[in-house]
Amino acid sequence: MSDTPRITAGYDADAPREVVFPVATRRVADAAPPGPDPALLAQNLAAALTTLCGGEVAVTATAGDALPALAGWAGPDGGTCTIGGGAGLAAALLNRECGGAFEVAAGGGQSPHAVRRAAVLIVGLRDLLAPDTATWDACPPGPVTAFAVTVTGVSDRIDVGMVAPPAAVSAKDFGDWPVRLRGVLDGLAVPVRLVLHEGKVAVRAARALSIGDVIPIATAHEVGLRVGTLALAHGQVIDSETGSPRVRIVARARCALQEQP
Secondary structure, eight states, X not given: OOOSOEEEEOOTTXXXXXXXXOOOOOOOOSSOOOOOOHHHHHHHHHHHHHHHHOSOEEEEEEOOOOOSSOEEEEOTTSOEEEEEEOHHHHHHHHHHHHTSOOOOOGGGOOOHHHHHHHHXXXXXXXXXXXXXXXXXXXXXXXXXXXXXXXXXXXXXXXXXXEEOXXXXXXXXXXXXXXXXXXXXXXXXXXOOEEEOOOOOOOHHHHHTOOTTOOOOOTTTXXXXXXXXXEEEEEEEEEOOTTSOOEEEEEEEOTTSOOOOO
8 A cells, every 4th residue: 555645535426536645755955055063063073982982082173175085975864974084093993992003004004904993983973973864875975074083192083074954845846736636625526405494393293293284484485505514605595487496695604615815
């Protein structure tokens, strides 16, 4: 069964008319929303590093070009996250976890183990900086802010860029389903009753009615028009050249269906 919202309208012998509503989706704005304030981002980064690394943490924004090998992700709501750097901090964490200095790759570069530890550190930072996003997809890196990072005496640099998800589009951008729904409801057939007379009668008198009895009606020429229990209008019975009864509408009931502005 589809999860798409739908409504089925019909009455008695009328064939049901089904209207399917479009699923609301978010639209990425033409211009990306601005990233968070660098001071706030530095505060959030310090809190995330404290959780991941422990110890005394200091984070300050700094000028500089983005570090190579930046990783970028996009969330299902349109928000993006870009993080790079942290190689020195990741190496220090690896040494601490292994109980001593870890081996250095040939040529003086980082070992594959240190590279993998840096990737784990970056993913952990991403999840702590955007805790409300459950799933991520890889995307090209976006603009970042460079931060000088010191964790328990280990100095490093981490570049972070966060772009908030775009706002959801308004209902007017969801298509023409309100107009189509109104058209279906306007064409919906409903029974209309002409109420010639209403009054109270005792059960004993009602049970005593027999063929040929005459019931007086005080408002023979005044009728009410109803749809179920809803009072629709008030009218008068008028003469007709064809002999068929006709009703002239003289007033609409206040509780009748009104046109919406």
